[in-house]
Amino acid sequence: MDVNTKKMKKNAFRVTKHRGFTASRIRVPGGYLEAKYLGMIQNIAETYGNGIVNITTRQGFEIPGIKFADMPKVNELIQPIIEGLDINQEVLGQGYTASGTRNVTACVGNNVCPYACYNTSLFAKKIEKAIFPNDLYFKVALTGCPNDCAKVRMHDFGIMGMTLPQYDKERCVNCGACVKACTKKSVSALATVNCKVVRDAHKCIGCGECVLNCPTGAWTRSHEKYFRLTIFGRTGKKNPRLGEDFIKWADEASIIKIICNTYDYVKNYIDPLAPGGKEHIGYIVDRTGFEEFKKWALKDVQFPANAEINTPIYWKGIKY
Amino acid sequence: MGYCLDQAGFNQILNEWSKEYFVYAPKLFKDGGSFSDTDRIRYGEIHTVEEIVFDRKSDYSYKEILLPLSQTLFFFTDDMVKEADLPKKGAVILLRSCDLHAVKRLDEIYLQNGCEDYYYKRLRDRVKFILIGCQHSFENCFCVDMGTNRIDNYDAYIEMKNGEIYVDNHNDVWKPLFTTYSRRTPEVIPAYATENKTHIHIPDGITPDIAHSKIWDEYDSRCINCGRCNFVCPTCTCFTMQDIFYVDNGKVGERRRVWASCMVDGFTDVAGGGCYRKKNGQRMRFKVLHKVYDYKKRNGYHMCVGCGRCDDICPEYISFSNSINKLDAAIKEVSINAVK
Structure with a gap:
């Protein structure tokens, strides 16, 4: 068997511990995909793999048990997934063209x-x-x-x-919910001064707890x-x-x-x-x-x- | 008298009104929701009819115009006091039937419940109301069962249909305006919701014993006492006072009154460290019974107007209407216990 492992890895096929068998790696940017692709992944695993799909630590799918010889056929079946997930692909129909940079x-x-x-x-x-x-x-x-x-x-x-919290003091009724949430769940960037709230901009980590906990909408999120x-x-x-x-x-x-x-x-x-x-x-x-x-x-x-x-x-x- | 106007015509009237009034209506505040990429519908000043949100319920009510969330009443220094200025203009408020019914509750509390409230009255005296028609009910509305789905004591009624504005005007002062800018004068009959999906039944036999029912206990853990139900409610009228001295100059300060909530910590705190309603279930009990029991004993009609905003906004999915519907069982429960 004569296989260029460097090219194979770049094509998102792993060299596995089982000689002559590879695993196809399908990356899902942001872990976000339409459910219809799951059926295609199932089909590849059952047709060319060993029926198993591994959910990877980087939000991809790894389909093991594929014979080296079947890699071109797997690439054909992967094509609609690559296109559907809008993956940049230099050569059409031949699978992934890079795998060094990992799935986002x-x-x-x-x-x-x-x-x-x-x-x-x-x-x-x-x-x-x-x-x-x-x-x-x-x-x-x-x-x-x-x-x-x-x-x-x-x-x-x-x-x-x-988010950069926006404070409308005219809507603040001093219920204390934001100060409590910021102190208990976040970084204590809020303090009450004269029954209104003062935000320490340096401390604030922009988590939005103040907005989430404000019952009147005095705190809102920045548009940006x-x-x-x-x-x-x-x-x-x-x-x-x-x-x-x-x-x-x-x-x-x-x-x-x-x-x-x-x-x-x-x-x-x-x-x-x-x-x-x-x-x-x-x-x-x-x-x-x-x-x-x-x-x-x-x-x-x-x-x-x-x-x-x-x-x-x-x-x-x-x-x- | 009924009128039909195009949007440009109505905007002309808004422009005329703006000389004398701030016009407030439910409008969309982009990104104004609690969660990212969500909007908020609440009251704000509008200048064109396009800004008015007709097809959704506002998250917060019109109440904040008559009763600002935080209102400076006067400023003080040494032996002098200066009253806070009134808004430069009066207000025209566009609101739905339930909310206009709620104005009666606000008036009851601030004008008829003992002496007149000066700060409320001076705002209230300069307000005109325009009723927004409800072609259908929204989620969680139960105005029909509360009898607040219809009303006719408005200055004008407004309805948007196929890009045209239909108005029924009751205010003689506005007659020339509508005559000038209208295209036709059809008869306009206010639309109102005739049916809600949510139904409530307020039993007659409530007694103070109901406070001992177990139905309140589940709210001890379910409710997070955030007060959203009170703040969105068009009939909640409680406030607290803040006397503050400015940080830069401690000899000068102001008195504000701000909304208070019977669900939020501190509401029943008294001198000496006491607190009458510590548990959230007790607070829920107080609120529910005030809305559909003891307010009526004093005033002859229920406080709640069935707008359902408290159900819409509760982050813990506690339904106020459902809590009303548990009262029947609670009456039976406490009467059986009384027999024992």
Whole structure:
């Protein structure tokens, strides 16, 4: 058997422990898909796989037990899923053309969740469109609010929804619900002064608890959607660590630009001898220094007026 | 007298009114909902008929115009007091039948319940009401059972049909305006809801013993005492006072009155640290019985007008109408216990 494993992996087929058998990896940006695709996935698993579908940790499907020889047929069956999920595909009909950059994951977001500050699925799709078919090892995740159910701080780029609370003191009756919620569930950014509420803008993390708990609509959400961008969290062997805050009150455009800029930075600085051409971005930043990364990352980025840039960044984590 | 106007014509009238009145109507506040990408319908000043939301119930009532959520009554310093200025103009309020019935309750409390409330009266005296027709009932409405689905003591009635505005005017002062800007003068009969999906039955045999029923207990844990039911209610009239001294200059301050809620912590706190209704079930009991029992004993008609906003807004899905419908069982329960 003569198979180019490098090409095969790039085509989103895994080299498994069972010789001659692969697993097809279907990525679902933002974990959001129409139910009709589940039937197609079932069909692939039952026709060419071993009848099993694994729900991956990155909101994709992995279909194991596929013979190497059947990969072209699987790619044919995957085609409507790729098109339906609007995946960037360089060559039509031949499956995924990149798999190094991992599926952009997201919590359920404001399609369903009351806490979410934005539509995580839509933004995940926008990022997917902007960064694929890049093949570099990037992990991006989105979460609707600072609860961080999507665990975005364990990703290279973590995007956390925020709203800038708007206070109409004429509608405030001093019931205390916002102050209580902020103190007990969030960061104690609210205080009562003269029977009205004062927000500490520096402390506020934009979680929206004040809005959610206000019974009169004195607190409302900003029309603009804002985000906290955390960078270079990672799991792995050497130095697992949580991502640190980079930008507070970023917008969609600035985040997409920063991620795209980082691809240029990585192409320039990645260790040419990195095994499998794969190196966590954070280790590259450890090598070049944060300032060099920042120079590349912020090139031509336009931030909202209230954006705060956290610099320099020092990471913690466990060092082995 | 009935009139039919096109939108431009009605906007001309709104423009004329704006010299003398602020015109308030249910309008859409984009992104104004609690959750992201949700809107809110509540009262706000309007300048064109296009801004008026006819096809949905407002989350909050017209009440906030007559009774602002937070109203500065006067300012004080040393030995001087200055009364807060009145709004520059009077108000025209567009509202549905249930809400216009609710105005009677507000008047009862603020004008007839002992001495007249000066701050209420000076706003109230300059208000005109325009009835919005209800072609159908909305979710959770129970106006029919409360007898508040129809009313005729309006200054004018308004209805939007096929892009045209139909008006029945009762206010002689406005007659020349409507005559000038109307296209036709058809007969206009107010539309009203004749049927609700939600039904309530208020039993006759309620006695104070009902306070001992077990029906209230479930609300101890279900209710989160946020007060939304009170704040959206067109008939809740409770307020509290705030005397504050400005932070920059502690010699100057103001007195405000702000809405209070019998569901929210602090409402029954008294000097010495007492609190009459600690449990949420007790607060629910107080509210329900006030709306459909003890207010009537004093005034001869029920306080609740059946708008259903409390059901619409409750984040814990507690239904006020359903709690009314439990009263029958509660009466039986306490009467059996009394026999024992």
